[in-house]
Amino acid sequence: MVITVENVSKSFPGTTAPVVALRDATLSVSAGSLFGILGPARSGKTTLARCVALRERPDRGVVRYDGMDTSKLTGRRLWGAQRQVGVVNPALRPERTVAGNVAAPLEHMGVEPARRKQRVGELLDVIGLSRSGARLPSELSPGQQRRVAVARALATAPSVLFADDPTAGVHGDESAAVLSVLDRARAELGATVVITTRDADVARRVCDEVALLDRGTVVESGTLLGLLGKPGSQLAEAVLPPLTTPRAHLATYDRAVDVVLVGFAAVGALLPEASARFDVDFTTIGGGLTRLGDTPVARFRLGVEGQRADAALAWIAERGAHVSTPMYGLRDVAA
């Protein structure tokens, strides 16, 4: 399902004046994407995600599901639209087993026992807890409990899954396992997944689309890979390896450039090949390698020497590398 948010504003009553949670927020969530709403504390992430999930009504603006204006929906039709979004609620029922927790929404819907059992089995497999169905939540680690909460939200096969801060209170490998379950929900069950997070690393690891929120305003949104080459992108800055080079260091080269390379072929081969073809030397003076999901991405600050430096840089740019002139932040100038 494609979800669009158009100029959504939302305020809440405050003690002295209304608290503005969202101002004119606009974004588009592609069908089948893992969409991250990223921003600092109180920037409006949860409110925006709740509007997307139809759990909160905007004061102004429209949320569309596959083009349909949801603001006009009431009663059964609103409920029907809300049911398309499974919301991950981390609070499990302590007295019920893992399987019982996952089965609860299906019982509520009156799904017959054999079908229920089959569905619960499938979901426990997706979350990697096939053999823990009979255990109680208290016997599981926080990360495993969170995975059960995801399975429960997926039980009724919603087309959209919403998880508010899915790695909150879960650490290290455990948080990677929670994120990989969200990724499987998208890849294997075909759900569009919307998450909120303060952590750019979460976005880097699993999100393919992101919106960056600042004090209720969407300051950037789009595909993460698409934003990498955008000059001055805050999202790109947050997920790429940092570049901090003293200005004096750059002066030792004919010229210096920042290069972003995306994908196995580019990261592995583009620079050595350009160097050989154009008889140009590249020296890495900053940056490094990372991954966006499974895609290797590199950002390097390079010293470039050789008469055909321009031709070499044009050649790598034609092959998809993003080449730019280093920009100086305050830190660099001070250094």
Ligand SMILES: Nc1ncnc2c1ncn2[C@@H]1O[C@H](COP(=O)(O)OP(=O)(O)OP(=O)(O)O)[C@@H](O)[C@H]1O
């Ligand atoms: N139900 C509510 N009543 C009053 N104020 C609210 C309500 N929900 C959110 N707010 C306020 O709206 C602003 C945005 O809150 P929101 O929870 O959407 O931000 P957030 O980015 O998810 O924050 P966090 O990362 O801290 O969870 C905050 O100032 C918050 O206090």
